Amino acid sequence: MCHLDGEILADDLIIWIGAEAFETFSRVASYVRNLDMNLKSLAVVTFGGMLLFLVSCSPAQRFYQAQTKVPQKPWQGTSGKWGGYSDKKLPNGGHSVRFMGYNEPDQSSCAYFVTVRAAELSVLDGKTHFFSSGVTTNIAIEESNFPMRVIPGYWDEVPFVEYISDGKGNVIPVNTYRSIWVPPSRIPPHTAINKINTASSSINYNGTGKKYDSVSILQGAHTNQQKLGRVSLDPKAVEFLKAVRSD
Incomplete structure (x- = not known):
């Protein structure tokens, strides 16, 4: 649009002002054209940067972590500092695992992440498989009242x-x-409605429940098969995967 308008104005200048003024205008038009190309180049660079930003802000990158913080009332929105996984060793040698998301990640993502954590724990125990009765999910609704x-x-x-x-x-x-x-x-004073998403599971190695392939689960998480971003696994789990692939 700017380029076309510049050409029309240049024709008018040829007729009414003369060659000298046209030369000056041509310099401006040339600058505008160069600016247009620079803006296009900048748009490409910006788009690439946005892709990197989106990858770095994927649910896996933001939320797959050990839970160390929870929001304090009143609260609303979401934060990458809230929630994550927690686990406890069971007497039978297995683990109870829980993943919590405060508004985000959603229920299905929490269920996936709790399975990934279960697989991670199993390979840290030196196992390639684990058994479980599945994942239990829950959504709790919580109100937060904000004063003016x-x-x-x-x-x-x-x-x-x-x-x-x-x-x-x-x-x-x-x-x-x-x-x-x-x-x-x-x-003004307002009320925020928040969702607390919880997924939990218990795993064992004695054959109770469905059998899960830990290596396959972790390889999928490490290569973003679920389109939730690449999960940053425990370094020892990554070394375990490398050892399995090399066998």
């Missing part, structure tokens, strides 16, 4: 591009910053 609060105003620095002439007919972009005042904002 005021966010104070503040000054913020925002990027700004100025276009200046270098005295030779060239237009040069200059990156700078401008200070803007962000006024105070009032957040």
Whole structure:
């Protein structure tokens, strides 16, 4: 669009202003064309960066972790710091495993992650299979009541591009910053409805329940077969997988 308008204006300048003015305008038009190409290149780079960002922010990367933190009331939304897996050794040598998600990840993802953790525990025990009666899931609804609060105003620095002439007919972009005042904002009292997703399972090695292939589960998790992102496994589990593949 800008390129086409530039060509129309250039024709008008030829008729009304003359060759000298047209030359000056051509320089500007050339800059605009170069800017357009640069923007396209920037768009490609930005798109690639977005893909990397999306991969790094996959459910597996955000939430597959040992649970160390839970949200404190009142709370809403989600955080990669909340939830994760927890497990306990059982007298029969197996494990009870639980995975919790606070709004995220969803119930089915929690069920998948608890199975991955069960497989991870089994290979850490030196086993290639485990037995289980399956995964139990649950969703709890919790309300959080937020009082009215005021966010104070503040000054913020925002990027700004100025276009200046270098005295030779060239237009040069200059990156700078401008200070803007962000006024105070009032957040009225409100209630947030949160979901706490839980998946749990008990595993054993004595043949009770369905048999699961730990190696196959972990290989799938490590290669993103479920499209939830590549799971970061315990280094010892990764070494176990390498040893199995080399046999």
